Amino acid sequence: MSDFHPNERDLVRRTYIQRGPCQPVDYVFPKTQNWIKERPFNVRWYDTWKSWLEYSVDKDVAFCFIFYLFKAENTAGGDAFVNEGFKSWNRLSTIRDHVGSISSALLKQTVEIKNAYHKRLEASVTAIRWLLLQGLPFRGHDEKESSSNRGNFVSLLTLFSEHDPEYAKVVLKMAPGNCQLISPVVQKDIIHACAKETTKAIFEELNDGFFSILADDFVDISDKKQMALRLRYVNQKGEVCERFIGVVHVPNTTSLTLLAAIESLLMEYSLTFSQVRGQGYDGASDMQGTINGLKTIVQNECPQAYFVHCFEHQLQLTQVAIAKKNFDCALSLGEIETGSGLNQERGLGRPCDTRSGSHFKTILNVLNLYPTIFESLDAIAEVSDTIDSNKAQSIILLLMSFDFVFVAHLMVSIFGITNELNVALQKHDQDIVNAMSMVNITKTNLQKMRGKGWDSHMDKQIYIISELKYLLVSLIFNCKNLKIASPRLVRNYLCACHALVPLINRFAAFDKSKLLRLATFYPKEFSSSELLFFQHSLENFIVSIREDERFWNLKSLGELSVKLVETGKHTTHESVYLLLKLVLILPVATTSVERVFSGMTQVKAKLRNSIGDQMLNDCLITYQERDLFLNIKMNDIVNCYQNMKTRRDQLQ
Template identity: 40%
Template sequence: MDKYLIRKPHTQDSSPVQDSSLVQDSSHVQDSSSSSKRIRVDFNLENLPSDPGLRQKISSYHPNNHDEIRRYYLTKGPCQPVLDVFPVSYFSEKPRRFRSDWYKGRKWLEYSIEKDAAFCFYCYLFGRQDVGKQGGGETFVTKGFKLWNQVAKLDSHVGGVNSAHSQAVKKGEDLLMEKQHIQSVLVKQSNKDKQDYRVQLNAIVDCIRFLLCRGLAFRGHDESQDHNESINEVLQTAPKNCKLTHPEIQKDIVNAIASKTSKAIIKDLDNGFFSILVDESRDISVKEQMSLVLRYVNKKGTIIERFLGIVHVASTTALSLKCAIECLLCEHNLSLSNLRGQGYDGASNMQDDINGLKTLILKENKSAFYVHCFAHQLQLTLVAVAKNHINIAEFFYVVSNLVTVVGGSCKRRDALRDAQFVKIKEDLENGVCRSGQGLNQETNLKRPGDTRWGSYYGTILNLILMFSAVVDVLEIIEVLEIIEEDGLSDQKVEARSIIRSILSFEFVFALHLMKNILGITNELSIALQKKKKLGYISGRSQRNTQQKTNLHHYRVELFYTVIDMQLQELNNRFSEANTNLLLCMACLNPSNSFVAFDKEKLIRLAKFYPSDFLGTDILALDSQLQNYIFDMRSNDFFLELQGVSELIEKLVSTRKHETYPLVYLLVKLALTLPVATATVERNFLAMKYIKNELRNRMGDRWMNDCLMVYIEKDVACSIDNETIMQRFQNMKTRRRQL
């Protein structure tokens, strides 16, 4: 037993030194065992940092996890971000910096944004500890190489064929070659077995794509026919330990599809500048999720908004969100230095001018301009300002009480539907309205929300549409036909008060006024309906007050006042920088033969981006704009354009972007700036579809992979099965080979 257990001393005669050493050794064994077990249990590939400057040594992980970690990094590839401007270091008073063209021919080279240093990808994964100072020693593994004035040392690190670096590269290649694994040697596989396995895996990939992309996965007609003819036989004869139906196998396949999809998006970005659209929301399991969307202009001149990923954030502070954004961008070799715009919904933790997310990013990149989502901006501004006017505030108060009383129970909602049904039936019989597909749908009153786009406008439209039915239901409540069953006698008085309010001209005028004001934001342009002018009686005493005509009250005190307050608030909510930025961008509009063109404003727009337009570029832009506008107005291809998005596509298709590169850059910057966060909102709708009540325990990585394939289904469907299968095979050591 002494071989396995350490006895506790029973007498005081035992040597204290010996006892302490025994206890120390025992605690060391226990700590080592518990530490090893803890690392093995808590190990998660999702938490592995992409930045080489933030990675822990491979030796710090449990030995059983080494190959899994190496495979993860090998399939992901080295971290090679392309920054617009790398940080400057001075050597002998001369500025030097890392250059992105050093990546060419050096697949092993990595760059750490965190440490501003270069690292070796393969030496980190497979480097030995006994190499001494060969090839820079630990410099390219832990410390980082920063001698930008001695680029030749990058090549000297590689060394000869038998150098430590070359051996590390060879180990990396061997790890991804399944044919050399001992498990592959022990399991003999014939050519027919390989062919059957390929057919089986190919069919599984198509099935998974079909389920995630909802029928848009099948692409090649001949390819699907090839495996459909023999798939039943292959599935029946497949080994029981390789059916490819285990949940982990399916998750690996989805991860392979999602990984290739995100790489295709990054490739389409082509190291260009971009904007980010960010928002956070809770999923079904009450976990705060942050969604990030990229907005950029691709090589064809098309505006693209792509889902990059969704990240679980334990804290929604601005600093936590910034760290999560940087980690997600770094994972895809992107950097904040190429950021040219930020788009949020206006939450305080994002738009605060002192410690908000936009401020933290602007401190690092002055060209990453923040634009409040226009849809949220208009919604919040119009509603908030309208409520500052006493008459309009009273109007919304009555509407809120009306929704509560009429829609407070299922019985009253049923009564409202019945009353509306009778009204529609009478209108159809009298020819007031017509029937047809999509007409006369069942509607109801919904409580408006300050942050829900168009919710106030929708409530007002429904109220106008169902006004007669609402009055009928309120009259029913007033005569106790429903109240007696519900036992809510206190609502009889409230119903009577609401009827008096909504039948007044004051309420009807405000109803249509707000319908038109909010309708402008919904691009409906509905004119204010004229109503018969009834007598206006103020709620206050008329004694010692100046008598006012109805026309003065409704035109000056109500209509003009509300409109002026809206305009003032909109001017206050847009900063001076953003206003100037948007006004300058409007000069790029090609409508009506470029009537909005203003060279001085466009030059001012270029000065907003000093990292993209240097001093000499500004001078060249002046001359280029003169030639550009003369060419555009005399070219028939550009006379009927209706927007900046059509302009940039036409510039690319006619190759004019090569003739006017600075103007093209200016147009790209204008289109890259985000306007609305609608894409992020749609991503959260997709999240509710993917992670619902029946799948509320879905992990973050699994949900992110499913969302990537589901949201970006057009990109996912463009990736061939062979690429996905190779990625799947390289993720782990598989029982069978392709």
């Protein structure tokens, strides 16, 4: 059997098995001299060893049908029944001993096949794992052996075989033709197994606790509307997590369609709206409409799913409004852009209304490249035709005007104050209490600039004050923007949240009454009877925390949550820790959802625009949650792949 090519051996074996062992009966067997007496082959031996004994008429010897088909080259013993043949008809004990050799050889052959299959599967999983982490495509246009570029997946397997002798023995052309584990179906199954194990790790972190939902919609490269969903929760270590659980293709972005998509994703992982304690969306009407908006429908099912309008989105809308209100500066910034290199560190890309911080970056780059811009425009005016020359000269005059220079520096000052808030709101572990505190700091700095920062701008004081007045009015994150239930309820809720802020000076400003009022916003978790003794729980909690020096230097609610878990006090003060988690899971910004769409442009690029919805979802889960995916064990992925359906080869 070793004379045949590895890819042809299975076909040869099946052909031989269909024919069965060669066992002639109506034949006069010649006698062979065995010691003193001549003996022929005994035809009755067929009845005893019918499954494996065969006789060669040409050579007058007996062979082992099973050993010929399945004996490995490096397996010791049994060569007389494979190579030269057996004809010592007087040594019946040798034939009986060979029966035991068949059983052991088949067992060893089975173990070797399983080991080779496991090694081959490990190679495929390792290659796919690396491609998933990088967001790269798998298949090539031409994957034939004669091709110089067989695609990333096959190329990685080739690389493994060239540098690892163990892989070289079992992958690609050294594997059986029907079990190379490189087909598109196998690739998709392994990818799905990777995604399933990653989501399994996410829900082990969630541990059936409360969570908030963050959703947003996006049109991908193939003009399909996609909705991405993230969950914000506190894990078993007390850390705030925002995890991506799936993307769904939606035919439209109406509130009912989005609700059905979110519900289908939650039900897929055995989650319900009864566990939702917060919602975070952008400012679109289908998301936060008061009548038929998504947040209203969800609140009807779960009144405690409080809605928070994305802080980052509000800040961006304010900055865009200010940039557009300064018409001269906005006009010139819109006119100046490069044809390529829009993402360079100091490029002059057009500021985008939906890209956070783009206006601030563009203004800074214009001021940094001010002389270079003049030189470029001057050169354009000299060598271009009349239309382009006139346009370049008009931009030069605009850039040289006092209004442009004055407003540009004014916007740098304003955006410089708000930029720290802008950056902080993009952090996935940001909590609503810290975000509200930073909003107040930003408002204070803007008010300070308005009151004392105009000595160098006295001649434009009236103009500047009117602009700053507009900014301050827009920056106030009042009750109309933070729509949880009603304006009065919002004010009370945020006031109660601030009771958790004073972590410095050993909780010197701790206010028990505000925390009791905060607990009333969650009647399902804190019933009227539980509220009666909750104040005593708060008293015990504050005494315990103030006396423990491990809690003296905390800076945020997130650190308090982690420290409670580390010290085991989260079980001692269970009700207080529950209230802390409910505040921490409230969403602050939806930037983590927007990062999913940034990853989608990598996973579903122009050359992969026909990728299926299921594979897109699986690739995005492993790409977005790579920190969890990296910790998934190889055996877990292999077992998930094997148990997905009945496989040709089994590992057990």
